[in-house]
Amino acid sequence: MYVSRGAARARASAAVLGAALLLAACSSSGDPKKEGDGDKAGAQITQQPKEADPFWVNPDSNAARQVAAYRKSGKDDEAGQIRKLAQQPTGEWIGPENPEQEARGFTDAADKAGRTALLVLYNIPHRDCGQYSQGGAADGNAYRAWIDGVATGIGDRSATVILEPDAILHLVDGCTKDEFHEERYDLLKGAVEKLKSLKNTKVYLDAGNAGWGHPDQIFQPLQRAGIAQADGFSVNVSNFYSTEDSIAYGKQLSAKVGNKHFVIDTSRNGNGPYKDGDESERWCNPPGRALGETPTIKTADPLVDAYLWVKRPGESDGECKGGPKAGEWWPTYALKLAQGSDT
Numbered sequence: 001m002y003v004s005r006g007a008a009r010a011r012a013s014a015a016v017l018g019a020a021l022l023l024a025a026c027s028s029s030g031d032p033k034k035e036g037d038g039d040k041a042g043a044q045i046t047q048q049p050k051e052a053d054p055f056w057v058n059p060d061s062n063a064a065r066q067v068a069a070y071r072k073s074g075k076d077d078e079a080g081q082i083r084k085l086a087q088q089p090t091g092e093w094i095g096p097e098n099p100e101q102e103a104r105g106f107t108d109a110a111d112k113a114g115r116t117a118l119l120v121l122y123n124i125p126h127r128d129c130g131q132y133s134q135g136g137a138a139d140g141n142a143y144r145a146w147i148d149g150v151a152t153g154i155g156d157r158s159a160t161v162i163l164e165p166d167a168i169l170h171l172v173d174g175c176t177k178d179e180f181h182e183e184r185y186d187l188l189k190g191a192v193e194k195l196k197s198l199k200n201t202k203v204y205l206d207a208g209n210a211g212w213g214h215p216d217q218i219f220q221p222l223q224r225a226g227i228a229q230a231d232g233f234s235v236n237v238s239n240f241y242s243t244e245d246s247i248a249y250g251k252q253l254s255a256k257v258g259n260k261h262f263v264i265d266t267s268r269n270g271n272g273p274y275k276d277g278d279e280s281e282r283w284c285n286p287p288g289r290a291l292g293e294t295p296t297i298k299t300a301d302p303l304v305d306a307y308l309w310v311k312r313p314g315e316s317d318g319e320c321k322g323g324p325k326a327g328e329w330w331p332t333y334a335l336k337l338a339q340g341s342d343t
Contacts, residue, residue: 043067043079045086047113052296055089055118055160055308056110062329063090063314081338082314082331089295090267091120091162091310093327096137099146103153116158120310121150121191124167124184129175140183147191151198158200162263162310163191163230165237168221169208189226196229204263204305207233210241210249211273219256231305232261238311239265240273240289247301254303264299266292267309270341284320285333290340313337 045059045067058064063086070079092106103119110117123146127136137143170176171184188205195203205227207218227233233253236246243266250262270290274282293307314334316323324330 042071043083043086047115048087048089048295050114052298053089053294054116054297055295055306056106056113056115057087057089058092058106058109061086061090062312063334066314066329066331066334078335081335084291084338084341085313085334088309089115089118090312091118091308093120093122093312094150096123096135096146099149100153103150103159104155105153107154107157107159110159111157116160117154118160118162118308118310119150119154120162120165121147122165124164124187126176126180126184128166129170140187143187144190147194151194154195154198154201156199159198160202160263160306160308161195161204162234162237162308163195163203163205164188165206165234165310166208168206168218168225169212171221172208172217173212185221185224189224189229192226192229196231202231204232204234205230206237207235207250207253207262209236209239210245211239215249215253215256219253222253222257227257227260230260232263233257234263234265234308234310236265236269238267238317239283240269240271240286242269242272243293243300243307245272247304251301251303259303261303261305263306263308263310264304265310266295266307267311267313268292268337281320284317285323285330287321287336288340289337291337 043059043064045057045064047057063082066082067079067086070082094102106119107117123137123143125136125139125143137146167184167188171181176184192203192205195201205222205225207222222233235250243264246264250264254260254262268289269292271288274286274289291313295306295308297306299305299307314329314331314337316326316328316330316333318326323333
């Protein structure tokens, strides 16, 4: 349901070191000219004001490269639309092969820019129940080693981690086989403990979205997965429910798990959820959607720590509605999301 590790991940693995080197020469002062001078993609992407949005903008993202390509071909209107995506911080989804290298590269680049890296960990065994983003670590020991690699890569640098989108939800909705439940709880709890042992890392366990069910169904699983040790939970990751509905859902759930704070993925919820077509695939590349609130820590509710773009807008949900494989950049869809935010 979220991000696969095909060509998109290979590109990210190659780009991460370049991004770290790129920002080594960039000023963290927010000076557009200085930061733009180091932008290899030619899109002149700069960081957002730190006081409202402390998260790192990757100047070499797929969106930034698309801006540069449109500018080069004289498509200034399209470049301007895609810039809406490229100039915002988005989640960096750590791949399975080189977790330490990727985590170090992203956090080092963010640190050099004076920002916080937003990382998404999505590698739990038996991931996504055989759907578009199926896969994950081979077994529990492989997952623990992967988490250890991520933690080593982060070190003492500042990071905010979204931990395993859908992993708990799929324990509750019957998607994940019963035989894997106990191990999954143990892996999630261990991951929270490991990541929270780091000096400057915040961890948010994923807790579904406003449309899947009721908080009564997931609060105890969250507790078993270690929510007490985490900084909070995330909602609406890669989904389209409105910020208002997501706040309502999050506040109900928070009240059941010790008033924990939460973050909301607002990357594509500008027009709310899609309500036509096959109900089971309304989440997958729905048409007519739009970018939501831009990332910020200045939110509408004291329990909401941030609006984040966890899902990278413009990357496919999967091979549905004409889309490429999950996680691959889809310029046509990206452009429609950006244009939709104008209406």
